[in-house]
Amino acid sequence: MAAKVEIYTWSRCPFCMRAKGLLDKKGVKYSEYCIDGDESARSQMKKRANGRSSVPQIFIDDRHIGGCDDLYDLDSAGELEPLL
Template sequence: MTATVEIYTWSRCPFCIRAKALLDRKGVEYTEYCIDGDEDARAKMAQRANGRTSLPQIFIDDRHVGGCDDLYDLESQDQLDPLLEGSAA
């Protein structure tokens, strides 16, 4: 089973672009919520992200994994692929 990946972004955010580039390189399908100027969407994201308001915010199978640096940290620790495969706890 493949994990469900969601990412909240701003269209011109370099960290958002970098995070999506990693997911794209891995062939991951994801749902992107581009929230440029949408404060209601940002508030919803912050609620899901335990108060974090920076972008991007990334969720894998409804689990908050954090932002761009967090995503790359998971990749460097060989922990991203198991999450993306839906086999991690």
Template sequence: MAANVEIYTWSTCPFCLRAKALLVKKGVDFTEYCIDGDEDARDEMAQRANGKRSVPQIFINDRHVGGCDELYDLDSTGELDSLLENSAA
């Protein structure tokens, strides 16, 4: 079973586009929550993301991994592939 990947985005955010591009390049299916101007959705995201309100916010198997920079950091150390291979229990 594939990892459950969720990403909160704004449609014109360059960091969101970059994070999604990495996931697509890796062939990862993900659920995108585009929260443009939706403060209720942003509040929900912030609650899940330990108060972080910037986008993107990325979750793998309900684990908050951070934003675009953190996603690329995980990729550069090989940890991202490991997270993506470990399917939800």
């Protein structure tokens, strides 16, 4: 069964685009929550991300992965594939 992947983004965020690019390259289906100007959604993301307010914030099976650099670090360490 495929993992549930969620990503909170801003529409013009280069880090968001880069993170989505990696997921797309791997053929991962994900739910994207574009929170441009939506303070309620940003607050929800912040609560889920243990106070982190930058985007993107990425979750795999409800586990907080972190942002773009965290995603790439997991991939470089060979730890991303097992989560997916």
